Amino acid sequence: xxxxxxxxxxxxxxxxxxxxxxxxxxxxxxxxxxxxxxxxxxxxxxxxxxxxxxxxxxxxxxxxxxxxxxxxxxxxxxxxxxxxxxxxxxxxxxxxxxxxxxxxxxxxxxxxxxxxxxxxxxxxxxxxxxxxxxxxxxxxxxxxxxxxxxxxxxxxxxxxxxxxxxxxxxxxxxxxxxxxxxxxxxxxxxxxxxxxxxxxxxxxxxxxxxxxxxxxxxxxxxxxxxxxxxxxxxxxxxxxxxxxxxxxxxxxxxxxxxxxxxxxxxxxxxxxxxxxxxxxxxxxxxxxxxxxxxxxxxxxxxxxxxxxxxxxxxxxxxxxxxxxxxxxxxxxxxxxxxxxxxxxxxxxxxxxxxxxxxxxxxxxxxxxxxxxxxxxxxxxxxxxxxxxxxxxxxxxxxxxxxxxxxxxxxxxxxxxxxxxxxxxxxxxxxxxxxxxxxxxxxxxxxxxxxxxxxxxxxxxxxxxxxxxxxxxxxxxxxxxxxxxxxx
Numbered sequence: 001x002x003x004x005x006x007x008x009x010x011x012x013x014x015x016x017x018x019x020x021x022x023x024x025x026x027x028x029x030x031x032x033x034x035x036x037x038x039x040x041x042x043x044x045x046x047x048x049x050x051x052x053x054x055x056x057x058x059x060x061x062x063x064x065x066x067x068x069x070x071x072x073x074x075x076x077x078x079x080x081x082x083x084x085x086x087x088x089x090x091x092x093x094x095x096x097x098x099x100x101x102x103x104x105x106x107x108x109x110x111x112x113x114x115x116x117x118x119x120x121x122x123x124x125x126x127x128x129x130x131x132x133x134x135x136x137x138x139x140x141x142x143x144x145x146x147x148x149x150x151x152x153x154x155x156x157x158x159x160x161x162x163x164x165x166x167x168x169x170x171x172x173x174x175x176x177x178x179x180x181x182x183x184x185x186x187x188x189x190x191x192x193x194x195x196x197x198x199x200x201x202x203x204x205x206x207x208x209x210x211x212x213x214x215x216x217x218x219x220x221x222x223x224x225x226x227x228x229x230x231x232x233x234x235x236x237x238x239x240x241x242x243x244x245x246x247x248x249x250x251x252x253x254x255x256x257x258x259x260x261x262x263x264x265x266x267x268x269x270x271x272x273x274x275x276x277x278x279x280x281x282x283x284x285x286x287x288x289x290x291x292x293x294x295x296x297x298x299x300x301x302x303x304x305x306x307x308x309x310x311x312x313x314x315x316x317x318x319x320x321x322x323x324x325x326x327x328x329x330x331x332x333x334x335x336x337x338x339x340x341x342x343x344x345x346x347x348x349x350x351x352x353x354x355x356x357x358x359x360x361x362x363x364x365x366x367x368x369x370x371x372x373x374x375x376x377x378x379x380x381x382x383x384x385x386x387x388x389x390x391x392x393x394x395x396x397x398x399x400x401x402x403x404x405x406x407x408x409x410x411x412x413x414x415x416x417x418x419x420x421x422x423x424x425x426x427x428x429x430x431x432x433x434x435x436x437x438x439x440x441x442x443x444x445x446x447x448x449x450x451x452x453x454x455x456x457x458x459x460x461x462x463x464x465x466x467x468x469x470x471x472x473x474x475x476x477x478x479x480x481x482x483x484x485x486x487x
Contacts, residue, residue: 096343097301105345106337112150113349115157115289145322149351157289157375160322161356162331168353174331177361181260184364188264192334192369193355199257199362200315204243208254209317209359211241212280212383229288230373234280235398237385238420239405245412247315247387248275248419257362261313264364265389268311275419276310276388277397283325283373283382290372292328292352294337295365298394303338303368309394310367315385318359325376326354327363327384334368392424401439406447409440429454429471438474445470 074080087095107113146166149159162168175187177197187194200208216234219225226233237244243254250258250265265273276298294300296310320326330352337346354374355363365371367388376382388397400420409417417423417436428434428442445451451470466472 093342099343101301101343102303102337102340102346103301105347106349109345109347110150110349112153112156113292115291149353150349151351154351155289156292156352157328157372159328159351159353161326162353163356164322165351165353167351168331177357179257179260181263184260184264185267188268188364188366191331192366193329193331194264194364195355195357196257196261196362196364197358198360199255199261200360201256202360204254204256205317205360208241208243208247208315208385209383211243212282212317212385213381215240216280216282216381227284230290231284231287232282232381234282235277236400236403237278237280238400238416239403239408244278244385245408245416247385248278249413249415250313255315255362261362261364265311265313268308268366269389269391272392272418272424273311273389274392274421274424275396275398275400276390276394278385278387279398280383280385281373282384283376285376285379285381287325287373287376287382289328289375292330292370292372294368294370295388296367298390298397303340305335305339308334308367310388310390312363312365312367313387313389314363314365315387316357316359316361316363317383317385319357320354320359320382320384321356322354322374324378324380324382325374326356327365328352328354328372328374329365330370333370334366337370338368389419396421401443406444409443430475433471433475433478438471438478441474442470 145158145160146164148154150156162174175191175194177195178184179197184194216232246254250262252258295312330349333349340346422439423436428438442451452468454469
């Protein structure tokens with residue numbers, strides 16, 4: 001109903017529209033057609049009432065709004081905007097978004113980066129979900145892996161570890177397992193990754209490895225496993241054991257190298273970084289190779305040459321190498337790709353290699369580094385966990401605002417809440433009363449079905465309406481706490 005239109009009473013005392021003919025009851029009794037007419041009129045009243053309520057929300061006179069498209073300035077019409085937005089017309093600084101760079105040229109100049117799909121005449125079928133038969137990756141030849149990884153057009157996944165690779169073994173300063181923070185810093189900056197030796201104690205590693213295996217088996221049994229040709233990826237680990245929550249905090253209780261790992265994350269990401277995701281990547285027996293990629297894809301195609309916006313903390317739960325699918329990396333690629341200017345092409349890249357490390361090692365990896373899951377040539381599942389941390393202005397991959405169990409939230413430390421994004425959320429219904437505790441309170445109230453939002457209101461507001469609003473209740477508690485602190 002538009003402004004100025006008379007609002008009609010919903011119904012008479014007998015349940016008929018007040019404007020219905022006086023003989024309406026007789027019509028209903030005598031004629032199905034009459035009943036349908038009244039039904040139609042009654043539905044129209046309900047529609048008008050809903051329309052009236054919506055229109056009451058407008059704070060300006062609807063009569064001033066354009067009634068038809070002829071009143072809209074022609075410059076604003078979509079067809080005219082489109083006609084003046086050809087590629088030549090658009091802003092030059094933004095055209096590189098459409099160029100596909102740097103990834104278009106990266107794949108043109110390095111065709112070996114593409115995972116095979118029955119290439120070179122070798123039959124290959126992606127896994128169909130069956131877990132009993134291992135998938136035999138095409139073109140794998142351990143005898144030529146020392147010259148593989150992309151050299152001379154060899155497949156990127158047909159490779160070996162750096163110390164065995166003909167290209168990389170001449171570099172005597174490639175990352176190796178270390179407890180020296182300065183060596184780790186150098187490796188991260190120069191090669192894009194570092195290996196923290198014994199970052200997990202044997203007890204920490206074996207306990208979490210067993211917990212992962214138990215959880216993964218149960219999820220596959222229930223048909224709830226997130227399966228791909230590459231791996232079973234197990235999300236929301238924070239709900240699946242306190243040990244995993246402690247990993248997000250880098251707590252020495254479950255990650256003895258936590259303080260060193262946290263310091264390196266802080267140096268690369270700055271203070272206030274939080275968790276983008278924390279999941280277990282479990283490479284399936286005979287896993288299909290994963291396309292090499294950057295994990296900073298949330299901002300693609302933008303590159304950040306000065307520093308990464310994402311850092312991966314990779315928990316290696318068992319010995320990894322070229323046989324069971326140690327993570328594939330192209331050392332130095334974090335610089336080679338990120339230092340291109342917008343629209344600039346990427347030339348030939350160095351070959352890929354498999355990471356080699358003992359179980360209990362933690363690998364820190366620059367999010368700009370090209371990497372991927374290697375082929376697991378064994379009949380056993382291969383376990384790692386990946387905790388990605390990002391700048392606090394980036395949206396998280398895992399929606400922890402909704403997915404975290406209430407019991408975990410109620411027992412969470414402030415540090416865990418901050419890492420899960422509860423300290424970095426947007427404003428609530430009153431900006432000056434939005435913060436970590438209000439975000440948590442709202443989430444718990446939602447779980448209990450008690451969250452009452454501020455809806456359309458008009459003065460005077462009944463006391464019971466005001467008292468029922470969740471933000472009003474939180475405001476009252478916050479005001480009391482602030483007053484007590486001031487005293």
